[in-house]
Amino acid sequence: MTQPNRVQDAGRINRSRPLTFTFNGRTFQGYEGDTVASALLANGIDIVGRSFKYARPRGIVAAGAEEPNAVLQLGASEAAQIPNVRATQQELYNGLECASTNGWPTVEFDVMAYLGKIGGGMMPPGFYNKTFMSPQSLWPTYEKYIRKAAGLGRASKQKDPDTYDHLNQHCDVLVVGGGAAGLAAALAAGEAGARVILADEQAEFGGALLHSNDWINEKPASNWVAETVARLRTMDNVQLLPYSTVNGYHDHNFLTIHQRQTDHLGETAPQGLTRQRLHRVRAGWVVLATGAHERPLVYANNDVPGCMIASAVSTYIRRYGVVPGNRLVVATTNDYAYQTAIDWANTGRQVVAVVDSRPDPDGELVAAAEKAGIRVIKGSVVYDVQGSKRVKSVSVARLSTTELSLAGSETTLDCDTVATSGGWSPVVHLSCHTGSRPVWDDDVIGFVPGPANQKQLLAGGIQGHYSIAECLAEGFSAGAQAATNAGFDKPTDLTVPKVHEPSVGKAMPLFYVPHKQPMTRAPKQFVDYQNDVTAASIDVATREGFEAIEHVKRYTALGFGTDQGKLGNINGMAITAQAVNKTIPETGTTVFRPNYTPVTFGAIAGRNARELFVPERYTAMHQWHVDNGAKFEDVGEWKRPWYYPKAGESMQDSLNREVLAVRNGVGMLDASTLGKIDIQGKDAREFLGRIYTNAWAKLAVGKCRYGLMCGEDGMVFDDGVTSCLGENHFLMTTTTGGAAHVLEWLELYHQTEWPELEVFFTSVTDHWATMTIGGPDSRKLLAELCDDIDLDKDAFKFMDWRQGTVAGVPARVFRISFTGELSYEINVQANFGMHVWKKLMEHGAKYGITPYGTETMHILRAEKGFIIVGQDTDSTLHPYDLGMGWAVAQQKPFSFVGKRGMSREDPTKANRKQLVGLLTKDPQKVLPEGAQAVADPKQAIPMTMLGHVTSSYYSATLGRSIAMGTIRGGLDRMGETVYYPMLDGSVVEAEICSPVFYDPKGDRQNV
């Protein structure tokens, strides 16, 4: 296999390691050290994709993160599919398979191109806003069409086999960018003793020095890189992160770094390694040494494959040994691109001419090019390109010296490659993330970072300083300064190395190259390749009144692609400024937001995926539930047994069996998840009185009491039983979901309002395993395992608690009931929970003990009309709305939390929604929870809604359905009928009743 554009002996590639890869199904060869882009260019591949709107053929333009066109779909297998991979950043590996993202049905023949050509103005600026705005219902259709046509890439349809993670890092100095400035900064900060992280997006540190022709300390620049990197590697306090893009600069010097650990190996990566890692770094000081991107010029047909950025051409030649064409025309506004012409000529291929917009360029590189016999056409521009799938020739004309127009002397130059340079744009993105607006610098001819908002220093290209000597000096200085600022100033022997590099003459500000035709009539002059934004479309936008740069951006989609306008933004602003007759600084700039380059969802999720996505909380008896076939319900993060189906049972069968077992024999529930708070202190009782709605002053040791907790608005937010363990000692229980909130609520009032109260709160939720045995046989069962508590009904009454021993384990037993049956809640230290549970099951067998889950618990409590906060309440109901005025002690001396709130005008007015019981006319019909009640089912829509069903079940105990729900004024409407219209048009009729459906006098729990 030949690589027609590979240059002999040049570049940093390893020619002894050839690699095979496929692109769009064709097999090619490259070398170790290649990127996909350099390998494609080596093989003479001109077209890598089709453009977004006009479907024009597109080739590789750049050599780094700023590449807009070569965005590929990567992956040999379905599971390995990765969309939107930049060919310029993807290292080649053996067996790599990639394909064009854009282009339907193929890149070579693209049906959309015809549409683009025919349509001409088919997709004007604002196309999406105008065309796809309405009807909204068609958006899914539009989106499908746009996606298919534009080819935004696709994610794998299979489970991602890779692993990702996060690493939380801290350092004194984070250096962003490993070019000349960044290496110098890292070295200086590291030598001063600071903890340093140096991150660079490439495989190798060194940036442009890796392929520089210049000399540092009398040796090739790449030697200095090698020495410096080697020195940094020996330093324990310096961490080098290659393949690592600093993507976000967030508050308080928090930065995110996306490290691609195995992407360069692709599917060939060894098993078990983390593919990508997101470093979350808190840095003392940050040195931004992010360099600059070369800016293309905007001229007609500047997107024809073969049009490239000048420095990228040099990079391909010197770093990868690839010369991406045969006959080159350079178009420039500055000295730097002359190096490209010299590099090209050195490969033995033809440089047709350098076209320089400046009338009198005088830098050392200009002289060197002329000396090498390269033709230089001064005061002129390349204003148009001929060719469609590859550049065939360019049109050159003189540029007027007085205005932005051509001044005749047109010529046509045959060539296949155009390398342009419109100067350099500092990479200010990260600085923008901190909220700092970049400022225009006339000398730099670009935006540089505005005043620092955070502990941030700058070095090198980001400031518009491009000479190696400046970059090194600024790097050393910023690194040392950052270390000093962070408190590290160990003296070092570092001196700024001597650099041999050509001096550079003054550049000319030129962004848009005028054409013979006016902008709107000229062939397309692209500003943003990825979004197909042309100079004319920006002009149209301004003429339609979108003059602010932020509006132009949104109207034209300038800078909206995955390249985030790295190449196009400045040119777009310059053209906008020109159109509205302002200077660039007057027009201002858009800012950049995170992320600098796209980040995979895998890296964002890290290891919080699959079974680690949400924590699962288990009780001490969890394994028993698993072993005994429980179905689980998620309650917050807890896994609670929902019901325990036996073979062949439906869910309802199980529930009926579990319910009847509790009513007729004995059942057991794992209630460990209830929140439990230990409260100690002489003011504990007073505190309870202030936070609960009812009275606590007289609760005796050994007694339990149910309480409601309200917010200051008077609405119920939690409930539970609190027991008096000692005169100054209480155990509060909360709802399972409310445990953390209630503890914080208590602390909030204690710490901020009543710090004088002597009381301490300590969570003991996880400490106690709680098992509830309920049913007429529960006393007999308990008696078998407990001989040190007098279980006589008069000695150990309902709402008492006793300390004793159950199954050999010290226990607190609470005679409380959420089912209305005789019931005991047994609390033991959780380490012994499983033992006691198993003993209860063992001894309960003769009574047919039946484990039951949350669903049966819900049915049993609903039969008794007991509320579940959060299900039957929704923070709009106060105790009186719930018919629980009995739990409010209005006469308490302290105005308890909620008292004033529930006496406001609205909570006391008539016709509020109130919680009632509901019995359907058809006893077998179970109302759906959430169903809305109306008084007149024949009323025209929208109907007047009276309330909704909050709880609804089939009660095996009663042999019929039961429900609870809110009804306006419901407590005064007992016996009235309400209607529940269903989705299918039917109507369920129900009668309002007391929510206590079973054993209204409470005899069963008092036996």
Place this chain on the structure above:
Amino acid sequence: MLCIFCPHCGEYREEEEFSARGQAHIKRPEDPEACSDEEWGNYMFFRKNPKGLHHELWVHSAGCGKFFNMTRDTVSYEIKETYKIGEQPSVVAAEK
């Protein structure tokens, strides 16, 4: 992602450990029963939303569990100070 100095732990911790709990220095009225509905409504619901300096109540929920106050610039997110409950801020917005 803020970096917050907990005045109880005496060191900087990551924002993940904390929870914001709204405007600071909202005192529960001494005698709620004496409040008009409007006064009680103001206490419960009405909060400032300043552009610039704001005093906020935070809790070090995953750390020491203590509440404290913070003076924070809502534009730059710069934290000017953190101080314990019962203390007054030393950095305050200029009177308009």
Place this chain on the structure above:
Amino acid sequence: MSEAAETQSEIFAQMDQVPAAGSDVIAESPLSNFHWKTTGAEAGVTLSEQGLAGHLVLRSAGNSSFEAAVEKVLGMSLPGPLQSVSDDSGRVIRWTSPDEWLLTVSNSDAFSVEQQLRAEASGHYSIVNVSGGQTILMLSGDSAEMVLMKTCHYDTHESSFPVGKVVRTTFAKSGALIRRVGESEWELIIRRSFSDYLALWLQDAAGEYGLQII
């Protein structure tokens, strides 16, 4: 039992929560049902559960009587912010909040230590047995610190987290009380209900370095 203690027992419920010595009661530490996947010899990370210890939460806001009681009963002073103290028998007191410490003793000692403290102390304080609610995991090995960096946001560098320091912080999507006990050895105290989740997390985080359980 002294007269003061009798009064105390009416004011504060005290309870020996551990079954009598010699009983057939089986205790299960929080991770006793977790099945570890280990990778064998080349382990960069070692984990071991030190289950079934006695954990007592001590609360006191500048109560010198309680501070004196701690010194008398335990022979150690309540440590200052983010610090810990320990004795030769393995008892450790860790600062967790300006008015809160975690004391660990053997589970069989938890009750007697509580009784002794209550007998000595007066004024406002609290002692709460939380032995069933949490467990201790020892994390060690060359890559232990990497596992911590994957799991919590606190800076584990020795300049920020020296031996003896105690930090309660977020830990994956739960929390932990972390104490550095050696250059590459850490004590993690985690809640019982989250322990299976955290074990799964740690096992996964340690996977690339090799994990052994002792």
